[in-house]
Every structure is written in C-alpha cells, then in structure tokens.
Amino acid sequence: MITVAQALDQLFALARPLEAETVPLSAAAGRVLARPVTARRDQPPFPASAMDGYAVPQATPGARFTVIGESAAGSRFDGPVGPGQAVRIFTGAPVPQGATRIVIQEDTMREGDTITLRDTLDDNPYIRPAGTDFRIGDTVAAPRLLSSRDVALLAAMNIAEVPVTRKPRVALISTGDELVMPGDTPGPDQIIASNTFGLHALLRDIGAAPRILPIARDTAASLTHAFDLVEDADLVITIGGASVGDHDLVARVAAELGMERAFHKVAMRPGKPLMSGRLRDAMMIGLPGNPVSAMVCGHVFVAPVIRAMLGLGAAPAPRRRATLTAPLEPNGKREHYMRAQLTDDGIAALDRQDSSLLSVLGAANALLVRPVDDPARAIGEQVDYLPL
Numbered sequence: 001m002i003t004v005a006q007a008l009d010q011l012f013a014l015a016r017p018l019e020a021e022t023v024p025l026s027a028a029a030g031r032v033l034a035r036p037v038t039a040r041r042d043q044p045p046f047p048a049s050a051m052d053g054y055a056v057p058q059a060t061p062g063a064r065f066t067v068i069g070e071s072a073a074g075s076r077f078d079g080p081v082g083p084g085q086a087v088r089i090f091t092g093a094p095v096p097q098g099a100t101r102i103v104i105q106e107d108t109m110r111e112g113d114t115i116t117l118r119d120t121l122d123d124n125p126y127i128r129p130a131g132t133d134f135r136i137g138d139t140v141a142a143p144r145l146l147s148s149r150d151v152a153l154l155a156a157m158n159i160a161e162v163p164v165t166r167k168p169r170v171a172l173i174s175t176g177d178e179l180v181m182p183g184d185t186p187g188p189d190q191i192i193a194s195n196t197f198g199l200h201a202l203l204r205d206i207g208a209a210p211r212i213l214p215i216a217r218d219t220a221a222s223l224t225h226a227f228d229l230v231e232d233a234d235l236v237i238t239i240g241g242a243s244v245g246d247h248d249l250v251a252r253v254a255a256e257l258g259m260e261r262a263f264h265k266v267a268m269r270p271g272k273p274l275m276s277g278r279l280r281d282a283m284m285i286g287l288p289g290n291p292v293s294a295m296v297c298g299h300v301f302v303a304p305v306i307r308a309m310l311g312l313g314a315a316p317a318p319r320r321r322a323t324l325t326a327p328l329e330p331n332g333k334r335e336h337y338m339r340a341q342l343t344d345d346g347i348a349a350l351d352r353q354d355s356s357l358l359s360v361l362g363a364a365n366a367l368l369v370r371p372v373d374d375p376a377r378a379i380g381e382q383v384d385y386l387p388l
C-alpha cells in the first residue's frame, strides 16, 4: 500500500490543468482567474472629493468665500475656482481646478451665496488624487480564486468579461444493487445513495461541475453502461465496489475498459480501497463505498485534484494545528483521519469512528490527522487537523 502523500503525488500526475473560458463578470465569483487582467482606467479617473462640503483654493479659519457653482458626482463644475471663491461639492465629485482642499460642510456657515469657515478646521484636504485606488495597467495576478471583493475590483477596472479556468466536469457513478436515489422507496435490503449527494455538494462547493449518473448495478454490464455515459467528463468518480468482495467490480471493469491504473489501496483510515488511473480521455478515481470513507477521500484527495485542474497548484488540503482536549490511543499503520470537534478550547476526536456513520461525520467540524505509528497523545499536545 502506498502512503497518502504518494497517492496525492500520483493523483496530481494524472490531473490535467484545464483551459480558460470567458464569463460575464456577474458569473465570475468563485471561479479561478486564468490570466492576469489589467485595469482599463484610473480610479478615480479625476481628483475626487472625499466629503460633502466646499472646494476652496486655500482655507484659513474664519475666511469667507463666494459660492460660484456646484460639482456633483456625475456632473463636474466646469472652470477654475479662484481666490475668495468656493464651489459646492459632494462626495465623489471632480475637484475643480484651482482647489487645494475640501472644507466639510460641518465646518462652514452659509448665508445665501456666502460661506464663512469656522474657527477650527481639521487638516485633512479630503481630496482623493486621480489613480489613488489603481491606475491603467495595474494588474490582478492569476491564478486566483475570485471572491466577491475581487469582483468589485474587476468591475471598477471596467473588466466586463473575465477569463476563468473552465469548471472541471465530474461524472459521479454510484455502484451497488442496494442503492436507490433519495425520494425513492427502498426495498427491504436497500439503502439510500447518500455519499453520492454529499460528494456532489462538495464538488459544487469547490468549483467543479458535477453530474450524477444513473446508479450502476453490481454487474459488469451495468457498470460498463455507466462508464459509457461519462461523455466529456474530465474526472470520473466511482463510489463503492472498490474493495475485494465478490461484488466489487470497479477495478476489474475499469481495467477491461482499458484503464491505466496508477494505484489501488492507500494506507489510510478511512479510505483504504481508493484507486485511480486514466480511463479513455478522463482521469478516474474509485472511492470506497462506506459513506464516511467516500467523503473523507473527497476532502483529502478529490478537492486537491479539482484545485490542481483549476490551476490553483498541486498541494494537499491545507492543515492547521490545535491543542488536544482529550487523549488519543496510539495509531497503527494507516494515516487516520478521525472525525473530531474543534472548539475554542482545542480539538477532540469523537467517540465513534466507524466509517459508516454519517451522523458522526455531520457532528464533526474537523478531521484530526494521526500519522502512521503516531504514539498515544495526551491532553495539551498539538495535533494536525483539516477543517471541514
């Protein structure tokens, strides 16, 4: 069996980075910027007032000015402002030529067309120079996972169409005679396909375009038929049938269809029967069927693969450190991803770790990572975890 780190390296070697496509700005959040983009304007494009008040050539306490016009956001005062003159101005408006500062209206008294400055003025000129936010040619670097904040910046730069990495198309194939879809009526020996939907949600969250294919039954013909429905997927994920039982057909059928297998079985818990390779034009990952195993492998392997396809680099899921609030038994020969609860006090593994227990996974907010042969750990020691 290979280690988790070796499996990840092999998965990254199998993953192909995807090409770019153009999307409207309103669809860019959550996508990965594929190429650097460049500001097409200065912001602000003119020296702009930061406050509502009066633009004046200079200001001394008690000075009087004649108001000669108005500059509002969207319609500037055309012309200069000279000695003894002021222009009424509003936040965001162009500062007229000749003005060196804005006196905020709270510091003025107005009578008709005359203003008098108060005896105490603050020092702030309240003028934002042209290009103070960004200038023509300033770039947003790629690759970058675009946030709502980035979208606001791109909009201000007048970038209406954004080059982003195409979403990885993922086909999800559940296998097993025992499975029915949520909402269906299961027979006495049947259960609901659950981790299929958990993985679909996870994949959408991380920027992929997942598609749930019909459940494959435990026959070579049914599984072959499911693989035939994969179409143009970049990644095919099978769920279940990965182990050694008589009905675990995935490895055999995939091999018959020509899969070049990179590995089968990883020294981890849960998730041991994981397999991967390339099949036809797609990368293939065979996940174990146990619901928690499939979801844990989703976080530990599938999410980093999707990030690599999106051009965000080949790196394991980022880990953090926390202090143990409950002791741990020694670990064995498989890297253990324990369902755990993280609080302000630290982290503790949950009591039941069986890989069929989705209720325990639902109660967890972290996977506490135990290295191979990790000795017993006491309260107060530091451990690694993956946030969920």
Ligand SMILES: Nc1nc2c(c(=O)[nH]1)N[C@H]1C(S)=C(S)[C@@H](COP(=O)(O)OP(=O)(O)OC[C@H]3O[C@@H](n4cnc5c(N)ncnc54)[C@H](O)[C@@H]3O)O[C@H]1N2
Pocket: 174, 175, 176, 178, 179, 191, 192, 193, 194, 195, 196, 239, 240, 241, 242, 243, 244, 245, 248, 270, 271, 272, 273, 287, 288, 289, 290, 291, 293, 355
């Ligand atoms: N003799 C051995 N038996 C098993 C081994 C082993 O090494 N030797 N490994 C165990 C481990 S570890 C795991 S994990 C499981 C995984 O087996 P499979 O990938 O072949 O999964 P299945 O047998 O098809 O299913 C296991 C379990 O999960 C349920 N399942 C499957 N798909 C779904 C789904 N989409 N949604 C919800 N539940 C699903 C299935 O009904 C089974 O209960 O093998 C151990 N056995």
Ligand code: MOO
Pocket: 268, 269, 270, 271, 272, 273, 288, 290, 293, 294, 355
């Ligand atoms: O590896 Mo299995 O996934 O332990 O339950």
